């Protein structure tokens with residue numbers, strides 16, 4: 001079974017295919033699949049890691065730059081009322097240089113974002129379970145901090161964790177309250193990582209300065225409240241939407257399908273026996 005990451009694959013779906021030998025997810029994230037149930041039935045679930053790192057990192061950086069320089073908002077203005085011409089205080093944004101980027105989840109995508117935004121002269125701080133080795137930290141100009149410290153000090157906060165039972169709503173009212181009122185919040189990882197209602201509240205109450213979302217808690221639905229706010233950028237889950245990434249993802253899925261049909265072990269099993 002080849003599943004796009006937007007397709008839920010629960011126990012009922014798995015049971016409906018009694019001869020199932022492989023669930024090859026077309027995506028890096030696999031929170032759409034009941035991997036534990038598949039494991040119990042001896043069915044390997046595979047994903048497509050690594051190949052969408054660059055695309056997702058580039059989209060994340062694009063969202064950060066769009067928010068800081070109000071690029072999407074500017075485009076909307078030009079398409080509606082237009083403007084009266086250049087003026088000293090018109091449409092001011094914020095420079096990223098010397099600002100602090102807080103990355104929650106410093107895996108491959110987090111590191112690729114750090115590398116790119118370090119080139120924009122941002123200071124990088126990050127949280128994750130394990131600290132990176134000093135050499136990698138040095139190369140990325142990244143400093144390991146507690147989540148508390150990150151939320152309080154970052155000017156831009158970007159999420160790069162997978163959605164697992166322990167990360168759902170990891171960013172909720174309490175976390176938004178800790179952020180700077182000038183903070184910009186980015187989610188190009190998975191919608192359920194944040195409580196979207198709490199984010200909307202934080203934006204409306206001006207507890208943070210802006211947000212960019214590429215993924216949604218109840219995807220593909222998006223709360224109308226976000227659409228009314230000018231300091232919000234919304235994109236339709238396009239993190240890995242490049243020809244390069246999608247072709248490479250397809251190749252992994254195809255290779256795994258052929259391997260399993262020839263009784264070989266597929267690559268990138270995410271639910272191997274513990």
Ligand SMILES: O=CC(=O)O
Pocket residue numbers: 005026027028029030052189239240
């Ligand atoms: O969201 C995209 C992916 O997980 O590949």
